[in-house]
Amino acid sequence: MSRQALFATAERLLPAITLGLLLAAIFTEQPRAMSYFGLNLLLSLAIPIMFATLAQMMIIAINDLDLSIGSYVSLVACIGSTLLTSQPWLGALALVCGIALYAAVGALIEWRRLPSIVVTLGLSFVWLGLAVTLLPTPGGKAPAWLSGSMRAQPAFAPLPIYFAAVLSLVGWLVVSRSSFGVILRGAGGNARSVARAGWSLLGIRMAVYGMAGLLGTISGLCLLGLTTSGDANLASRYTLVSIASVILGGGSFIGGRVFPVGAVLGAMTLTLAASFLTFMRINADWQIGAQGFILVAVLALRAMLSRGREAA
């Protein structure tokens, strides 16, 4: 293996190595975590974050940024804990409308050439407003099938592991192996040449935003299944967490460089980082800083590896 390939491999493996190191540290600090029960507890809240991260990853792939994903996930949880329980068909319709709205926003951004950051920031207040209207005070109840399925205890490995494996595989097939994936990454890398090759950028953007909406919807439903009832501010931190997870997983803000497997690992890493800091009994005042430090350290390492690859 040439040195260049060695650096490239190391760079690609970085998310997995980070996660492995973190898990090892947690297991030494808290041996009880090294069990079916323990892993389930540690990682169950990573499931909705994985979906939100993949939604964000789709958007980042075409050089946009979605600042509304957190409030959208909260809105879905609010719909799920009210309409979906009382009037299942109306609830399902509301969820489909949400996805359609997401696609429409993609069209608006392409059509009027608007900066996605501004549009989605505005949109985040729309989602929050809708969520507060639906559920003015925290409450509601998740449909029984939803909370039941999120409590499932499958054989061999806990539920979050299955989710991570399936999501990584499907994400990898769609983004890195399918023809849609090629167009997606092409639109992020060089939109003009994709358009010249005869593809409709409007169609691509709508499809991408629609898929992000779908993933955000699943994220909200999973989160609702875990918490069992809704709150308009349930997932507001997901916006930044999802962006950080994509970047931690090897993605870049420009050039259509995204890695679904890395993003899933990144989401798990960020979830575990918080637990690790709690196990270490690090003071809450320092925790945000410590999380930031982990992020910066991993990114610095990645920058070093990528420079090494270019130099080799």
Add this chain to the structure above:
Amino acid sequence: MKIVLAAALVALGALPAIAADTKDMKIALSNNYAGNSWRQAMLKSWDTVTKQAVSDGVIAEAPAFTTSENQATEQAGQIQNMILQGYNAIVIDAASPTALNGAIRQACDAGIVVVTFDGIATEPCAYRIAVDFKKLGSMQIDFFKSRGLKGNLLEIRGLAGVFVDDEIHSGVESAVKADPDFKIVGSVHGNWTQTVAQKEVAGILPTLPDIVAVATQGGDGFGAAQAFKDAGRKEPVIFMGNRDDELAWWKQQKDANGYVTMSASIAPGSSAFAFWVAQKILAGDKVPQDMTLPITVVTQDNLEEQIKHTEKGSVTNVNYSRQDVSNILAEGQK
């Protein structure tokens, strides 16, 4: 099994009641926010009471954890970590009344005692130590009535859209409605903050007729007093909220011109209350699933005494002892 055995030993008189049962057990505090004076005092109370309990051998360990971003999902994760760390009981000041229910259920299923206080959770398996905010509102009107006051009231509310504000307000509103002697002629949002309350009250005062009394929610009384003074108007009876600046002003007025009022709020020592409740449950005592936290009242007679319990920039505090908690619970069951 161990608990049953221990309970049997206690019954036989082989072990002293408190100390032996829970001395190997661990209780954790999961707190969602530490950014105001009340929460700081609350954490300090926890620290004081649990340190003493640990050194007395009542409990093995009782650390406090605060989430860094005041987010429900973050606190749910924190509770799951506590389950793994093997705590026997978790005391929670919850970020959301509902969003932690999943994690709390997991804790209950793992055989952990969950006690929520101040910010309570609706999950049925958790114990709740709630605050009767409605009473905190209605008792103000009752006090004005007992003073023989009649006429126009100004109401200072809290942060719009927050559960606590709605509750206190509805207490005030229903009491006023039931009483033809009082009429609310103005209402502003003071956000439980002295400076905001002062600005808002100063803004609305010129439009108001004579005010005989001001209903408040705590943290806003001193600001209201300042606004009345600046406008050159007669000082009405302002209900206070146990904050150090409010009590200091009241004391000064009392000494100068015999000003009479009353003050009430929730003591940050509620964390200590919750700690003892958790400890009692672990020790096998029977405790009701839903409890109400006593409201700490400062009156004309005990003002000087209570000021001593109020640190600079803080709120009047009570560090509940195990006996206090037993007494309050016994009273509640009558």
